[in-house]
Amino acid sequence: MPICFFVLIGCKSFDYLTKTENTFPVAKTCGDCHVNIFHEWSESAHAQAFTSSDFLANTNEGDFSECLACHTPEPKLTIGRPLSRHVLPEDGVTCTACHLQNGKMLGPIESTATVQPHPIKVDKALYTNAAFCGRCHEVTFQQWQISTIDSKKTCQECHMPSIVRKVTQGKDAVSNFLVSMEKNAALRKHTFMIYPEQEGYQLFEIETFFDSNSITIELKNNLPHSFPTGNFGVQIGVLQIKFLDSDENELESEKIEFVQEIKTNIPSGQSKKLIFNLPEQTTKINVIISREGRAGKKQVELLNKEVLLP
Ligand code: HEC
Ligand code: HEC
Numbered sequence: 001m002p003i004c005f006f007v008l009i010g011c012k013s014f015d016y017l018t019k020t021e022n023t024f025p026v027a028k029t030c031g032d033c034h035v036n037i038f039h040e041w042s043e044s045a046h047a048q049a050f051t052s053s054d055f056l057a058n059t060n061e062g063d064f065s066e067c068l069a070c071h072t073p074e075p076k077l078t079i080g081r082p083l084s085r086h087v088l089p090e091d092g093v094t095c096t097a098c099h100l101q102n103g104k105m106l107g108p109i110e111s112t113a114t115v116q117p118h119p120i121k122v123d124k125a126l127y128t129n130a131a132f133c134g135r136c137h138e139v140t141f142q143q144w145q146i147s148t149i150d151s152k153k154t155c156q157e158c159h160m161p162s163i164v165r166k167v168t169q170g171k172d173a174v175s176n177f178l179v180s181m182e183k184n185a186a187l188r189k190h191t192f193m194i195y196p197e198q199e200g201y202q203l204f205e206i207e208t209f210f211d212s213n214s215i216t217i218e219l220k221n222n223l224p225h226s227f228p229t230g231n232f233g234v235q236i237g238v239l240q241i242k243f244l245d246s247d248e249n250e251l252e253s254e255k256i257e258f259v260q261e262i263k264t265n266i267p268s269g270q271s272k273k274l275i276f277n278l279p280e281q282t283t284k285i286n287v288i289i290s291r292e293g294r295a296g297k298k299q300v301e302l303l304n305k306e307v308l309l310p
């Protein structure tokens, strides 16, 4: 295949995609062909790992070298925690930090294209393993390792939703033609976000016990890590209860926060019992579980459930 490829591309060399001597190919370069992946990544926390106002404020504008390893990792795939790079920190957790090794792009799938602008190497086991994320998410990965919940999913399964599509997308006549010869494959989006819904999986379980004038709520964390997880920045999970009368009017509302910093987060598989006074005339309660987002991001609602009084 290389022959037809060089005819189409006009003998262009793609060496720059795997060279990392004084600089390295930034994410935008990869986005010339991996269009969808680049757009997803651009919106993710990984792209903002150095430029986020929170990180800059906590590191004297990115000056603390001990903080840079995971936020501006070296442009190559490492075993364990990466070292920090000293060029183009704005590219945050960039593509090459997860994919480039010895001049090849490592990934999970067998070749699906007729041309290879850069060499590839397949290692499915590595990319589908939670330890791959644990290189930087050390605390969350430790929580995951000791979690004993049933049918435990990997980080990728929840934070990189699956999708069937091609590995690259076309931008002009030549690339459109090359892409048209690629095969579809079962891939994962590079959004690295929190998703409230997981197919066939209940993130939380709620049990309610009523007394004449109180209600006990038992909240069980079915996630394979703490609720909330994370150990850097401000990590807060929220349980909100609204007490409603028969006309759906809100009588009262209460909020409990679970905060990582003061260790009130709920470990994987464990429950917390919370007791509330029941206002008179309550006929229904509304339980809402949410996650405070990173600085500047909105709350993510993870569960919204109504319970009728017996
Ligand atoms: C934090 C690590 C990480 C970063 C950063 C990252 N990837 Fe990935 N990438 C993965 C993982 C994990 C998979 C495997 C997902 C799966 O199981 O299908 C993957 C899969 C891929 C694949 C294989 C096909 C597919 O869509 O699944 C390509 C191509 C790819 N990434 C390109 C990129 C590009 C381009 C960027 C930057 C814009 C990037 N990646 C950033 C971790 C990362
Ligand atoms: C000129 C287009 C082009 C550019 C630019 C490009 N890629 Fe690719 N990439 C491809 C094509 C085409 C494939 C599929 C090759 C195949 O299936 O044989 C691919 C495959 C991959 C794979 C392998 C997926 C797997 O699981 O086997 C990874 C990872 C990857 N690219 C990452 C990157 C990264 C990171 C960059 C930026 C440094 C980049 N690519 C830049 C065209 C490109």
Ligand code: HEC
Pocket: 045, 046, 048, 049, 050, 052, 055, 070, 071, 073, 082, 093, 097, 098, 132, 133, 134, 135, 136, 137, 155, 156, 159, 160, 192, 193, 194, 293, 294
């Ligand atoms: C090279 C280090 C590194 C690797 C590897 C890595 N991450 Fe991250 N990740 C980070 C950093 C740093 C942040 C925090 C960025 C910020 O908000 O400043 C982060 C943030 C996140 C977030 C938070 C998103 C949000 O909106 O708050 C999720 C989810 C996430 N990563 C998932 C993953 C998954 C899944 C993997 C494995 C496929 C992975 N990460 C691999 C460094 C890494």
Ligand code: HEC
Pocket: 130, 133, 134, 137, 140, 141, 144, 152, 153, 154, 155, 156, 157, 158, 159, 194, 195, 196, 198, 201, 203, 223, 224, 225, 226, 227, 228, 229, 230, 235, 237, 291, 292, 293, 294, 302
């Ligand atoms: C069953 C789905 C699921 C799995 C598996 C999972 N997570 Fe999560 N993750 C969530 C949900 C839901 C939240 C929001 C609640 C919380 O913080 O616990 C979250 C939150 C996070 C956050 C915090 C985001 C922020 O705003 O700062 C990070 C980081 C993260 N997960 C990383 C990981 C890593 C790393 C793994 C694997 C070791 C993993 N997750 C496995 C569902 C999952």
Ligand code: HEC
Pocket: 052, 054, 055, 058, 059, 064, 066, 067, 068, 069, 070, 071, 081, 135, 136, 137, 138, 140, 229, 230, 231, 232, 233, 234, 294, 295
């Ligand atoms: C071992 C890798 C690693 C190192 C070293 C590291 N971080 Fe992080 N950082 C992360 C990950 C992963 C996240 C995502 C949330 C979490 O897991 O706490 C994060 C998230 C953050 C956030 C939240 C970002 C936001 O947008 O809300 C801040 C702030 C932060 N880190 C500051 C620091 C500071 C300050 C240091 C140095 C003292 C540091 N980090 C060192 C991995 C690291």
